Amino acid sequence: RWLMCCLSAASMKSQAYFNKTGELPCHFTNSQNISLDELVVFWQDQDKLVLYELYRGKENPQNVHRKYKGRTSFDKDNWTLRLHNIQIKDKGLYQCFVHHKGPKGLVPMHQMNSDLSVLANFSQPEIMVTSNRTENSGIINLTCSSIQGYPEPKEMYFLVKTENSSTKYDTVMKKSQNNVTELYNVSISLSFSVPEASNVSIFCVLQLESMKLPSLPYNIGKAASQDYFFLRYHETERSDEAQCVNISKTASGDNSTTQF
Template sequence: MGLRNTLIVMALLLSVSTVPFSGAASLKSHAFFNETGELPCHFPNTQNLSLDELVIFWQDQNKLVLYELFKGQEKPNNVHPKYIGRTSFDQDSWTLRLHNVQIKDTGSYQCFIHHRRSQGLVSIHQMSSDLIVLANFSQPEIRLIANQTEKSNIINLTCSSTQGYPEPQKMYVRLNTKNSTSNYDAVMKKSQNNITELYNVSISVSFPIPPETNVTIFCVLQLEPTEIILSPPYNIEIIKVEGKESEQTEKSSHMTGEPGGLPSMGSHRVGHD
């Protein structure tokens, strides 16, 4: 790019940096952590203009340039270092793809398109979009705290899930028996990585096991009011210590599984006199 063209583009960037984002509703798009997000421009191009006639660029909410296309050629001169090597332009859909998205990339973006005419650059299109970056939590995991005896009917356990975003609403334990379902809430402990901004969450719960019945435990991570993630089922087998009945119960306990065909991912026996 010659000095004159460089000065023109720099002046253009400075001029739009003083203009706030349009008051029109932004298009929202979602992307997953470490994957690719899309920042659309939706340029109708009713005049069938070629890229050689246009100057196209994207800015974030802090007025940092993600990408610039000048007369059909990519120009990294004005691109902020944090975006270099992370973008690609789809000419067919007028969409900028932002690769390896991080939680900190969540925010508002705006594309600008200017037409190069004899009198200079003329703004012909701009569009705002909001990028929301998500990260899937791992499937919750149940761990039994090994401080109980075979004859105790109190079970102590922890539930944990890692590497998710945004922060979940709550975490709790669900206990299923043949005839009932009970939920046990606990204070959710959370930690957030300073670099990735992803969350790890866990709870610790103690509760009694109903006598004379087998139970199945799930750890429930509630992300939204209608969205949850379940742990694999953890089965508690009740053994009655009464001679032959105890022996028969113990044998049948190996067949215990969650109703509906769910496999048993863990088991523990609790004895009752």
């Protein structure tokens, strides 16, 4: 096992997606045009476990830890190690080392640090009605869920938009994390009192670190000739087809832009 502690190291951040391939650059310029036959190149993780070793131009799997065997490939053209089938547990600090194998032994030449973060895309939040409105009640119960994402979202909330207002409903986000994949499933619930004689669009918004992920809206309206409410998905740019539930008569929809 090769260890080195004495070179000042360049550092950069790297990002990869769950089950995809991540890149761990070395950025060795090789200005002296030294042959690979004279170099020892390897990567190790933050626990000093070796991912890959190139010993004098030939791969040396003997020093590679079993968790990385068969998961790496070295791009000699740009001095980058590719780590395949990325898992959440692969996040962390990685180091590339380059040594010159000369008459006096190994001479350190280059060190590069990569701080790898791993992302998994949450599914688009989906709103479901858990209990519909009854004749004597204007209340509907909604849940919204999004699954298999990482890292943990900052928050999740309902946004209720009427013709004249937009109201955010903060709710307690329930979350669970898979013990194996470390991916998160999240959900929220809302009991909502439907305004009479009004068209309402209800969104569910998942607040991630760098973006907001909205659901398709549930539209609630009151048909002029009916005395009950209908619920439907409203067709948006995010969907190819509108999915309808219990539609008897479509009221005029609100097509104004909703800001999240």
